[in-house]
Amino acid sequence: NAGVTQTPKFRILKIGQSMTLQCTQDMNHNYMYWYRQDPGMGLKLIYYSVGAGITDKGEVPNGYNVSRSTTEDFPLRLELAAPSQTSVYFCASSYSNRGSYEQYFGPGTRLTVT
Amino acid sequence: QQQVKQSPQSLIVQKGGISIINCAYENTAFDYFPWYQQFPGKGPALLIAIRPDVSEKKEGRFTISFNKSAKQFSLHIMDSQPGDSATYFCAASRSTNAGKSTFGDGTTLTVKP
Numbered sequence: 001n002a003g004v005t006q007t008p009k010f011r012i013l014k015i016g017q018s019m020t021l022q023c024t025q026d027m028n029h030n031y032m033y034w035y036r037q038d039p040g041m042g043l044k045l046i047y048y049s050v051g052a053g054i055t056d057k058g059e060v061p062n063g064y065n066v067s068r069s070t071t072e073d074f075p076l077r078l079e080l081a082a083p084s085q086t087s088v089y090f091c092a093s094s095y096s097n098r099g100s101y102e103q104y105f106g107p108g109t110r111l112t113v114t
Numbered sequence: 115q116q117q118v119k120q121s122p123q124s125l126i127v128q129k130g131g132i133s134i135i136n137c138a139y140e141n142t143a144f145d146y147f148p149w150y151q152q153f154p155g156k157g158p159a160l161l162i163a164i165r166p167d168v169s170e171k172k173e174g175r176f177t178i179s180f181n182k183s184a185k186q187f188s189l190h191i192m193d194s195q196p197g198d199s200a201t202y203f204c205a206a207s208r209s210t211n212a213g214k215s216t217f218g219d220g221t222t223l224t225v226k227p
Contacts, residue, residue, distance in 0.1 A: 031212055033213075033214070040123075040220070041220070043215075043217045044217075048213075050212045090157050099145065101146065101212075103150075104160075108155075108156075
């Protein structure tokens with residue numbers, strides 16, 4: 001199993017550009033999440049999904065969109081990139097084990113908006 | 115309003131010493147408390163987790179202590195090794211909330227040889 005994979009690893013965007021961060025998991029997990037991690041801070045939840053076709057906002061959704069057409073893929077779309085979106089983005093997946101949700105994280109995408 | 119507060123922000127320990135990281139939470143509905151370990155340039159990885167029906171859980175050199183009445187939990191790393199140098203995050207979630215986790219801000223641990 002590859003686990004959770006993310007592409008690209010690094011990206012530099014100009015202000016106002018758009019891009020999609022890709023996330024794929026091969027563990028057949030129902031739950032998937034997007035987090036952003038700013039320096040010296042914990043992870044903030046952007047969006048999450050409980051299954052194909054079902055997504056919902058997390059703590060910091062503004063400026064982002066997601067879709068979940070398959071169990072495996074959970075892309076994150078940035079529209080009109082802003083410097084405040086400079087961050088490291090992590091995708092994670094999990095399953096419910098009697099109410100415990102061990103999250104498996106991808107390696108991250110480091111995004112710089114200038 | 116930060117729901118999970120983690121301290122200290124950074125910690126330096128000598129090899130063989132005990133590392134202790136503390137977290138406090140506010141939402142009494144939380145019922146799953148994991149700790150994640152993150153090495154530079156990598157994603158976080160689950161280290162150990164506890165549910166509030168027990169006060170302590172031990173896995174090798176890593177122990178979680180949980181105090182439900184005080185709404186606090188802590189990670190103890192016994193016999194700390196240089197390879198333990200990483201950033202540690204506590205988190206909390208509700209079993210009825212699709213695993214959405216609230217994370218602490220992290221503790222950077224440095225173990226000196």
